[in-house]
Amino acid sequence: MTIDEILQKQREFYQSGITIPVKFRIEMLKRLYKAVKDYSDEINDALKSDLGKSHFEGFMCESGLALTEISYMIKHTKKFASERRVKTPLAQFASRSYVKPSPYGNVLIMSPWNYPFLLSIEPLADAIAAGNTAIVKPSAYSPRTSTIIEKIVSECFEPEYVAVVTGGRKENSELLDKKFDMIFFTGSQAVGKEVLRRASEHLTPVVLELGGKSPCIVDSTAKIKLAAKRIVFGKFLNCGQTCVAPDYILCERSVKDKLIKEICREIKEQYGKSPLNNPDYGRIVNEKHFERIVGLIDKEKTILGGDYCHETLQIEPTVMENVTFSDAVMQEEIFGPIMPILTYDRFEDVFRLLKDRQKPLALYIFSENKKHIERATSELSYGGGCINDTIIHLATSEMGFGGVGESGMGSYHGKAGFDAFSHKKSIVDKKTWMDLPMRYQPYNKKYGKLLHMFLR
DSSP, rough: OOOHHHHHHHHHHHHHHOOHHHHHHHHHHHHHHHHHTTHHHHHHHHHHHHHHHHHHIIIIIIIHHHHHHHHHHHHHHHHHOOEEEEEGGGGGOOOOEEEEEOOOSEEEOOOSSSSSHHHHHHHHHHHHHHTOOOEEEOOOOOOHHHHHHHHHHHHHTTTTTTTEOOHHHHHHHHHHHHHOOOEEESHHHHHHHHHHHHHHHOOOOOOOOOOOEEEEETTTTTOOOHHHHHEEEEEEEEGGTTTTTTOEEEEEGHHHHHHHHHHHHHHHHHHHHHHHHHHHHHOOOHHHHHHHHHHOOOGEEEEEOOEEEETTTTEEEEEOOOOOOGGGGSSSSOOSSEEEEEESSHHHHHHHHTTTTTSSSSSEOOOOOOOOOHHHHHSSSSSEEEEESGGGGGGGGOOOEEOGGGGGGEEEEEHHHHHHEEEEEEEEEEEOOOOTTSSSSSSOGHHHHHHHHHHO
């Protein structure tokens, strides 16, 4: 079927009302859960082929998290879809006021290549739970994973309900020419701007999950050994190709040398003395991104790593010190295994350095100083983050995940995901057994005091 034919059939399917009953939604989620579980090995094989991810990492960071989100939505969709009664003003007596979640309708989900399975299936689960039909457009840069996504979706659902469209820029552009009821996009800021511009032509609501240069603050009170262990995990997971990876470290000068020593030790501990020979260490997705990342490595400032293999598209975990905000590596989101380390002298400097920069998707602070933690989490603007850890704030369905400003708009996961794919109707159910006369013309002065009492 063509994109036009798929979209037309999905409109007809949605308008038939089939997706509205909660029972139907839960049945579809159970079907998706079973398929993901059944195809777990094939999913992990595809991730290994596209990104070099080990089966352990593929399950931990993709298929396992997808199962967690689907399971959560199976358990909670009935509650999320329920009407919520609210108080009714006295002026509207007698009536009942309530908020009713309703699906947007026909939605488009555009997913990236760095976590190609998770970031396709997780928003799809939320869209299904909310009662929508969906077209899923996975990235052309992860073809094996796109194939298994298409296989799972086609076995679970008819295309008039959920369909997968594969391809590259041509298909992306064609999809964005169409009118959807909602678009969910995960990817770069540059493409996100184009999605928002194209969606505005149809006044289509959009959720944008973007990225940015997420800072990792380390002050002098931090438990340095533990901080280094957790930073290395978060930074080099998926070879740094993670939207919430710590992009750079902003470290108090007095503990810089100690932190660098521990980071270098941790890299060797976690990835071995020859990371490029580690079978569990992945690769950069394609040559274009490989060349871009290699171009950011300043050999004069590199104190660990820096080597790479063009044939396998692998780059060693690389640490750079004495970096400044004017260096090339600080001019764009790295999205690769390079860890620049910058320093500050006083904690007050952190706010001077960060407040005027683009708002990042994540922020991390390692500290035992409660005042420092409170100031950083209160005064700095960012999507979400962790205190004394990295990455893990996105691995829960109990909190929304999303950006702010340049790092995105809207959030999802769990209840936030259901809400992202829903419109909340505000409804007043006015009773017919009585009708207060004061609002009708001709206006009567005797109702003035009564009106003031109602509306004050």
